[in-house]
Amino acid sequence: MVKKIKTMDGNEAAAYVSYAFTDVAAIYPITPSSPMAEMVDLWSAQGKKNLFGQQVRVTEMQSEAGASGTVHGSLQGGALTTTYTASQGLLLMIPNMYKISGEFLPGVFHVSARVVATHALSIFGEHSDVMATRQTGFAILASSSVQEVMDLAGIAHLSAIKSRIPFLHFFDGFRTSHEINKVEVIDYDVFDQLLDYEAVKEFRNRSLNPDRPVLRGTAQNPDLYFQQRESGNRFYEKVPDIVAEYMKKISETTGREYKPFTYHGANDAEHITVAMASGCNVVEEVVDYLLNKGEKVGMIKVHLYRPFSAKYFFNVFPETVKKITVLDRTKEPGSLGEPLYEDVKTLFYDQEKQPVIIGGRYGLGQKDVRPSQILSVFNNLKIDNPKNHFTIGIVDDLTDTSLPEEDIVDTSPAGTISCRLWGLGSDGTVGANKMAIKIIGDKTDLYAQGYFSYDSKKSGGTTISHLRFGDKPIKSSYLVYDADYVACHNKSYVYHYDLLTGLKENGTFVLNCPWSPEELDEKLPASIKRFIADQNIDLYIIDAVSVAREVGLNNRINMVMQTVFFKLTDVIPVDDAVKYLKEFIDKTYGKKGQKIVDMNYQAVDKALEKLVRIDVPEHWKNAEDKEEDYPVKDEPEFMTRIKRPAARREGDELPVSVFKGMEDGTFPLGTTAYEKRGIAVMVPQWQTENCIQCNQCSYICP
């Protein structure tokens, strides 16, 4: 079979697969799951057909509670029904989940796992939502990457239909749902061959139908309830084998091996880590890194979390293992340990050889999980009494749970090019970077990955695009710390952020600014100058705003900076890049008229002209901080201890103790008064003779 390659995010992969198996999608949008339902809705409107030759019927309800009720009712009506949700949305579905599983209905939930709000709301990735449903009787399947979403989403549908057990298929919110990666697409023909059409027919025949009326949803008394509740055990017993069988078939088709639990590492491993979803990719990189150093390590990736199959776990578990760390991406205060940890301990309790089992929490609120943290997890196992119930990724100086983080190591495959681009929300940086990835992913043999960090300010906030390109599939499910290329699309950032940390020696830095090469010495802070000189950084500047204005694009600098990106990173020959960029311009702006297309063409051409390479003066090595770079202000403690570091994007470094007294999520008010970001590209000047004192200076003044 010809491999079909496409660049997409996790949500698109799940939506694409689920569409094939879905008669009805009952939905209610919630971040970060909304794009799945939106795509299914769009494709349905476009006439796309599922495996049964029909368009998916999409029904949006008034809340997730209604959506799950519709899933339940629609399944009882004999329609294969799917929903997409996350976080509190999933919680609202819990009552119906018991009904759906209790009635053995093959519904499928695709969940972009997200934090359940506690002291604060967070829209980011975590498993607290999925873990709140582990007792509902749903089967739970986890995917670690966009490719796995593509490969396993179908397993959820196929197995649900064959086993009559509903499936919850999840992957990490944002980290996987919004990561763009180059994946191999599974053709609907494959699903068509795997689907048990006989089971579909039986499912439809069981539906509530006035032609063959039956009673369901009775109220039962103590005399019968327990017996009937136990009568379905056999269905659950079969699930692991059904899933394993489909995984085998998908493995044969794709060449990527899947099992309910997969093992990766040394055959004689002594220390292993057990984890689920995107964190596994980081663990895998670290395992490979340690294997290269000759360490006896390994990992078990949990795909089928419920039913939890001891058989399939021990099928892959190396008997040589002496110590295990179980990583949970959730926190259950008051428990003896997080859920996967308790499961693994329960699993080994009756084993003859009992390894040491340690549990840890990671990545809560989508704290980035980087190899240096996982290194500390393996190092923890090396000591005699490994710390249990630890945390990684933070410094817990209140209750001492955290492991000391190791130095950052680059565990991504050799030859990977990593880029970090700083943009301003709505300046087009993210969109342009997505375009770059699609160009490289779709037009070349290279693999590509893009992840985009937004802050909650959205438009006007800071965006950081993390891009990787390379010859091998890119699984690094963490931000770019070791960059070959850093671009800054807004000059004010040089004063606010530590832009260059992690830029490799001899790396490239490009700055969009209106400054002349001569002005740089004066404008750039000493720390940046020293870094550039010390690390032998290739420094470029471009006045992208002027270029954009010249060609008539106003402040839209994305095409300019995109061209610069292709020119400087040299991921593909720049001439090819220009050709592809212009194709994209045709495709994207063609509908808006030739004028717009031409403006963008010119932006591309001018960008190449206007890019300036700077000869870094020798004396930058000795640049000294000026007093005024760090003016000392009289500010409340909250500002100096929390708000300022967070605004500098150094919030990750804040220790737990800064929140002492604020454990309940209390923040002081009035902090906006201290915020001055200086991000405006143009600032109006007061012309006294013209002023009519309307007080709308920045908004309307000519």
Added chain:
Amino acid sequence: MVKKIKTMDGNEAAAYVSYAFTDVAAIYPITPSSPMAEMVDLWSAQGKKNLFGQQVRVTEMQSEAGASGTVHGSLQGGALTTTYTASQGLLLMIPNMYKISGEFLPGVFHVSARVVATHALSIFGEHSDVMATRQTGFAILASSSVQEVMDLAGIAHLSAIKSRIPFLHFFDGFRTSHEINKVEVIDYDVFDQLLDYEAVKEFRNRSLNPDRPVLRGTAQNPDLYFQQRESGNRFYEKVPDIVAEYMKKISETTGREYKPFTYHGANDAEHITVAMASGCNVVEEVVDYLLNKGEKVGMIKVHLYRPFSAKYFFNVFPETVKKITVLDRTKEPGSLGEPLYEDVKTLFYDQEKQPVIIGGRYGLGQKDVRPSQILSVFNNLKIDNPKNHFTIGIVDDLTDTSLPEEDIVDTSPAGTISCRLWGLGSDGTVGANKMAIKIIGDKTDLYAQGYFSYDSKKSGGTTISHLRFGDKPIKSSYLVYDADYVACHNKSYVYHYDLLTGLKENGTFVLNCPWSPEELDEKLPASIKRFIADQNIDLYIIDAVSVAREVGLNNRINMVMQTVFFKLTDVIPVDDAVKYLKEFIDKTYGKKGQKIVDMNYQAVDKALEKLVRIDVPEHWKNAEDKEEDYPVKDEPEFMTRIKRPAARREGDELPVSVFKGMEDGTFPLGTTAYEKRGIAVMVPQWQTENCIQCNQCSYICP
């Protein structure tokens, strides 16, 4: 302090205690929790004061989702807030529970634990609802009996206020919430002395208030969320000590000893059971029974389930234990075991001496948990490879999970008088029995217990009242199997039900029927006649309907049968009983006028006159079943296999396999056609000459 004794059910005990600590009750009614909120509402309307000298403000919302949102908001407003719920109602509160715990707000939920609907709805007791909230960060406290509800409900409020962690306090729906028992009431003065008023003041000072504005409920990014989430660990660490300290003080006050985990049994026990809530009482009786037989057994009762404190568990755990059975009253399909079982295995994993740990499910859908089942649990531990993941109380002939049930043994304290009264829903039997318990409980030194089994037909359905009386506190949290006294208030039951099974030798049976003593031989089925003769039963009949009609009470036979009950059981001297009954009549019917009071007086007096003792004929021993007693009908398999046994109230005996093919809760329709209960006291006869063919014969025909 003078002991204040009162007869009440678990709901009233929880409502009484919670009222003291509550500023605002945000509620939405759901069975079996509704009476708690109703009582608080009533008392508030009556002007009852809480510890702060105010009436509770009761707010009923549009659903439990709204109620929990109100709890959250009200707590943020500085009001100590309480709610009462169960089952799906509790599930709707889950999203707010994360917020309430995340913001360290001392709310308290009193939960009458009930089945979460799966293949069928059930209004009865189970822990599936509570277990669905164990990850929310709430502390969870369990009570086993009405007295424990009285003693521990306050611990929940006191500890929540002191620790800032919200508490969920639960007890078994119906089994405890609706069991009437004689309890020692804790005076509000005691709570007043124990309450940490300083903590209350701090709580109120933390509230959202425009005079000291703060920001709460922020949206956080990955940079800060994890650290702040971990900053509250210290609050959780303190909870077990706080609870233990309050338990110590309540123990001192009440003389009943409470700890986070309590141990009961031999100091050198080898086999123990771990359980929560009302099932513990049955285990306790069986432990005492086995201790008397010299066996080395014991039990650990879990009071504080979350935070789960290893320290307090091992404080009471005897080191001699070799095998443990953990009983869970919930089912989590697809897990490695039910939650308490996983917790206990996790707890022991790192211990040097690892006992065998076995898990079992019991009492789902409030399947009655009787001593014979618990005996089988202890017997299971005696074999070399005890069955794990077992069930008790059912026969699982599909997946072989069930333990064989032992013979019924009477483990209740010697001298306990047990009674079973069969009534017809709305005939007043249940109300009259509650009156009897209150009379005996409040007027004498005897302890009393009443539990009332309804079927879902409610009015017109069958009610069975299970009453116990004795010198010692009555903890038997199960139905009456070994009765001293059986009363049947509806003659048709003799044809439908196995009324006498479990009636002790020389016991008493009284039947309300219009038959003369001479007619009995003809009317009574052979099986009943044989049982009466063989077991030397004291047989009485009374035509209670005639008595009631004679005195003008129509079909209301409750006062007649109540009098008979006191006469025949001899729990208290009958003259005293008559006096108390008449006092109750004054109190209950006084408002309705002297005529009604007099009618009831007469009913009491006439009942004593009209009661007839039957000399049981010797030949009843050889009574033979007549063909027509068991007419063979051509009925669908569902009728013969499930409906008929269930209608005979033998549904408990049905094995799991009868539900094969119906695992999803599917029942056939049209079964009412086969139901003929013959419960009407009067049946209209067709008088052709008068008939106007209005077709409303039974409803209106004179």
